[in-house]
Amino acid sequence: MLVHLHVRNLALIEDIEVEFGPGLNILTGETGAGKSILLGSMQLILGGRSAKDMIRTGASNALVELLFQVENPRAEASLRELGVETSEGQVLLTRKLMDGRSINKINGETCTVAQMKAAASCLLDIHGQHEHQSLLYQDKQLEILDIYGKEEIFPAKEKVQTAYKKYRDCKRQLDELDIDEEQRNRERAFLEFEINEIESAQLVSGEDEELEKRYRKLNNGRKILETLQGVRDLTGYESGQGAGESVGNAVRExxxxxxxxxxxxxxxxxxxxIDGLLNDFNRELASYVDDLNFDDEAFYETEKRLDTINGLKAKYGRTIEDIQEYCLKQKQKLENLDKYEERFHEAEENLKKSREELETVSHKLSVIRQKYSQMLTDKITEGLKDLNFLDVQFQITFRRRKEYTAGGFDDIEYEISTNPGESLKPLGKIVSGGELSRIMLAIKAILADRDQIETLIFDEIDTGISGRTAQKVSEKMALIGRCHQVLCITHLPQIAAMADTHFEIEKHQKDNETITEIHPLEGDDSVRELARLLGGAELTQAVFDNAKEMKELAQVHKNTRLK
Known part of the structure; x- marks a missing residue:
């Protein structure tokens, strides 16, 4: 569970530290006090996008730290799979925001935002207005069903994903082969041209390097000859002034x-x-000069051969080896074209087999889903009745998609009737915002029993509800709090009264600045906050008495019905 939260320099928060407890943690406060900021700080740990304006004015950085005590073995196993080890059962997630960037750490070790999000997702689940609106989308509805039956559905789904990939590959291969005869003839002519062009060049590995050397030599032949003649005069014997003549005279003297x-x-x-070295050098120099051949025809042939090779390089590869490899590939393509009919029928057969395999595993997945859909339907119906949907009917309708997907061929839709005599219709055509949030709460309660996540955070769960419905929601929240840590931001006294730990969020002026603070409420302070939620602007004794009674009744409910 989340045991400690530390936030510094985030929006209106200057520096707060909160110790959360087990069970139901309720957070209340005036509108605009900063409840959304506190929730936003936790969203940052879950990989939420950070913006420069989130940093408190005048501060250079902002910090969010969440310390978890991990007690669920499945959560600990999931963390280990991510390479995260607990220290005495604890995990510390830290995100520091600076101008345009952030530094993220898990247990003091730097990590990426994606790594932190993955780790946080094993420990924390935030449910807000955006998520219960997502319940209107059929993909989300299917995702919920798959999570509910994940022990059987996930392995079957993996087989579907494997079969679907094979099916797509086979379909792509057939599509690539599905060309008309005229196009095949054009491709064959093009391949034959390229192969002939390369083979007629009769390339030899390494010859380009030798040709480059010869070309440089031939291209600079006159300069080489003139230079060597000068060297010969300086070091030889013929001129009477060369070094050889001088050294020979010196030896005799x-x-x-x-x-x-x-x-x-x-x-x-x-x-x-020295005289011997000069003699050897001049003999080698004379031999080199005598062997020089600056035949114009040889230069032309060398240049022409280099042009041919470089032209092939520009088309087919940077080296002779690349060109030869390209030629082999084109030969293989030509061979495949010659065997087109055979390969086309083979690809058709492969696609047929892969489609049959995909149909089989998709059908098995659908059967498993339908089994769990009935179980989930019964659970959701029961949960909705607990949340004051007295005459509710709920069902999950299955339809087959026109095309296969990596998740099979099922297209499902949640349908509901909230009043007697009404026919079942899709959620989006029936429910209000408040009803939708209660439906999601019922689903969360069901999944919580099957989930590894220990900490659940609810925001705006009380949208559009009051009276008896609010009381039912509070009882459901308290029930979830028996097996999970729950953090709930609420405006309703019925929900706040069920708190195991109650926090007040408030903002006030400090040195001409507005700051948000949070502190726990106990005893009379908690009753006073309930009275504020009940009474609005005027807090009379009757309101205080009502708040006290509400608190006492909530305690009785927790001590008797939830034991």
């Missing part, structure tokens, strides 16, 4: 005096080594 001083032998040896 130094050899005349080495016999007079032994120390000159090392220098003479060095000069002889």
């Amino acid at each position: 130094i050899s005349r005096v080495t016999e007079y001083d032994a120390q000159l032998d090392s220098m003479a040896s060095a000069l002889q080594e």
